Amino acid sequence: MRILLVEDDAEVARFVKKGLQEAGHTVEHATNGRDGLFLAASEQFDMLVLDRMLPGGVDGVRLVETLRSQGNRTPVLFLSALSAVDEKVKGLKAGGDDYLTKPFAFAELLARVEALGRRPSVDAPATKLRVADLELDLLSRTVTRAGKRIDVQPREFRLLEHLMRHAGQVVTRTMLLEKVWDYHFDPQTNVIDVHVSRLRQKLDKGFDKPLIHTVRNAGYMIRAEP
Amino acid sequence: MFASAAIALVAVLWWATAGALDRQTDAAVRADAIALAERWREAGATGLAEAIEERLAVDVENESIYLLMEAEGTRRLAGNLDRWPNAPPDEGSWFRTRVLHDGIAAEARLHRIDLPGLRLIVGRDESEREQLRRLLTEGVFWASGAVVLFALLGAWLLRHALQARMSPVFATTAAIAGGDLSSRVALSGRGDEFDRLAQTLNIMLERIVTLMEGVRGVSDAIAHDLRTPIARARAKLEDAVSEAPEGARPGVPPDEATLRAAIEQGIADLDGISRIFQALLRIAEAEAGARRAAFAPFDLVPVLADAAEIYEVAAEARNQQLATELPERLDLVGDRDLLLQAIANLLDNAIKFTSPGGTVRLMAHTLPAAIEVAVCDDGPGLSPEDRAHAGERFFRADKARATPGSGLGLSLVQAVVHLHAGELRLEDAAPGRAPPGLRVVLRLPKP
Numbered sequence: 244m245r246i247l248l249v250e251d252d253a254e255v256a257r258f259v260k261k262g263l264q265e266a267g268h269t270v271e272h273a274t275n276g277r278d279g280l281f282l283a284a285s286e287q288f289d290m291l292v293l294d295r296m297l298p299g300g301v302d303g304v305r306l307v308e309t310l311r312s313q314g315n316r317t318p319v320l321f322l323s324a325l326s327a328v329d330e331k332v333k334g335l336k337a338g339g340d341d342y343l344t345k346p347f348a349f350a351e352l353l354a355r356v357e358a359l360g361r362r363p364s365v366d367a368p369a370t371k372l373r374v375a376d377l378e379l380d381l382l383s384r385t386v387t388r389a390g391k392r393i394d395v396q397p398r399e400f401r402l403l404e405h406l407m408r409h410a411g412q413v414v415t416r417t418m419l420l421e422k423v424w425d426y427h428f429d430p431q432t433n434v435i436d437v438h439v440s441r442l443r444q445k446l447d448k449g450f451d452k453p454l455i456h457t458v459r460n461a462g463y464m465i466r467a468e469p
Numbered sequence: 470m471f472a473s474a475a476i477a478l479v480a481v482l483w484w485a486t487a488g489a490l491d492r493q494t495d496a497a498v499r500a501d502a503i504a505l506a507e508r509w510r511e512a513g514a515t516g517l518a519e520a521i522e523e524r525l526a527v528d529v530e531n532e533s534i535y536l537l538m539e540a541e542g543t544r545r546l547a548g549n550l551d552r553w554p555n556a557p558p559d560e561g562s563w564f565r566t567r568v569l570h571d572g573i574a575a576e577a578r579l580h581r582i583d584l585p586g587l588r589l590i591v592g593r594d595e596s597e598r599e600q601l602r603r604l605l606t607e608g609v610f611w612a613s614g615a616v617v618l619f620a621l622l623g624a625w626l627l628r629h630a631l632q633a634r635m636s637p638v639f640a641t642t643a644a645i646a647g648g649d650l651s652s653r654v655a656l657s658g659r660g661d662e663f664d665r666l667a668q669t670l671n672i673m674l675e676r677i678v679t680l681m682e683g684v685r686g687v688s689d690a691i692a693h694d695l696r697t698p699i700a701r702a703r704a705k706l707e708d709a710v711s712e713a714p715e716g717a718r719p720g721v722p723p724d725e726a727t728l729r730a731a732i733e734q735g736i737a738d739l740d741g742i743s744r745i746f747q748a749l750l751r752i753a754e755a756e757a758g759a760r761r762a763a764f765a766p767f768d769l770v771p772v773l774a775d776a777a778e779i780y781e782v783a784a785e786a787r788n789q790q791l792a793t794e795l796p797e798r799l800d801l802v803g804d805r806d807l808l809l810q811a812i813a814n815l816l817d818n819a820i821k822f823t824s825p826g827g828t829v830r831l832m833a834h835t836l837p838a839a840i841e842v843a844v845c846d847d848g849p850g851l852s853p854e855d856r857a858h859a860g861e862r863f864f865r866a867d868k869a870r871a872t873p874g875s876g877l878g879l880s881l882v883q884a885v886v887h888l889h890a891g892e893l894r895l896e897d898a899a900p901g902r903a904p905p906g907l908r909v910v911l912r913l914p915k916p
Contacts, residue, residue, distance in 0.1 A: 346743050398778060424775060428810040429744060431817045431878070437782040 244289040244360045245269045249279030262349045276301030290360045295323035304337040311338035318359040350461030354413040372407040375467035399442045406465040415462035475616035483609045498580045502591040518547035534592035634663045702738035748877045755884035769799035780816040788825040794832040802916040803889045811885040814878035815844040822848030842911045845898040850905040856895045
């Protein structure tokens, strides 16, 4: 993906740019809101990663509002040191698609960038999701593996659905909490891991090829190959 | 404003009295003239002249003025005017002039009527009315003067009284502008608008003080409470750099694996610090009431059920049971995420302190004016002394030191409960039993 990073802190910018490039993306970097807006408006990007607070008179929220008012729909991820819930809401209302609070783990940022950049198209909603021999039927709400029916609870179904919609991508624990449980909170313990491992047991029981993989220091990924 | 209204009133009064006098005169003259014209139709010029003489004879006040003359010529047929008044206008007109009647010069209001071959003037001597009018005008003048005077005096008195009533407010606001936030507006006890204003101001000041204390709380927490974990992380990193691997000579740099482990530990410590920071911010936000703006009505039952569902697996992993007793519906106005966080903290604590095989309960029920949510465990419980400190930041009971935790969980619960104007109660889950277990009750007022 071609990503525009607008971040005034040189150290954070270097770290994010290096990481994204290592993950195979092209990164343009602007250090203030004015340059960022100019680049975002004049060139084609797949994704914008913006700091909320920027020097140069144009902050992240203004930048997104301006782009959106010009009809630019490029996905936007906010990075911010402002963590209050209403700050988050403000950022998303302005037209941002996701919000990540500093400090963050790079794996979390990468997972969110890739999830945003490859969002499933809303035009043709699929009724079935498939990964290898695992099939999830969104209409009958059933899960089968190699034709064998697997009983899952409603929440496990949603968990699996989210993983399968982002098959091949890392999904972090906080992303799961936000998207599957719809809460913004700190669970203190590894409860999400327990939920995932329980789902994994159900899916992999009797099969020798595991589908849900743990990505160290990041989260989970569902894919056919180990 | 008051003065101009009063003057307008006086003007209306003047018009009503003096004007009424004029209108009365005109009406009398007109009636008289019509009656005389009628008389002429019945009895001709002689009859008319007689009628005029009759009227003059009975007019004791000597007010009436009549003059009947031939249309052409100067012969006077009847009346008390010696000659036709100056500049006699056209037939049917009204006018005012100075005439001489019965030897007296006077202002008169006259009306001229022409009859075939005759011209007639009917009028009234206005000297008395003129005097009355002058009196009235004088009265009006004095009244206006008095009005202006009283208005000025009243305004001054009112202003003075207002100043006296407002001076506590001014004194307080000046003190606050000067930086003394403890100052409050004194109430007069009369319960009037000024007292209400003072009360509102005082409530506002209370609120500002609470918010400022919240802000101060955050900076205190950052300064005081974050130093320990930061110092710990720093010490570990420094240790890793200076400490040579086992068996190596002093001064030789540590091997890569040790360094990598130390760095990873350092990152984990930093993550821990950042989580503590986040928790402190949330507590401070809740304590300051800053999140009340995000309050919305919602049903608490699904939130409790979700919390139970999230933590059920954690309990199962420790071979415990998580039992729930929830009603159909619990309507509440509040912050959904914060309440979930509070319940999550309680469940997390309960699961941590309950031994394997034990049971953790999440219960909720409604009281007439409140909703009670309780989390019970079979753990060691808290001694009464520890309960008093349980809500303090970073407090950890002696028995809990071996269990992982930041000591912020209950502080957050307490802050969230206070944010929702509720109460937090800690008690023995099963009094008399050993261990007694802990029951944490959140009592939240109904909307």
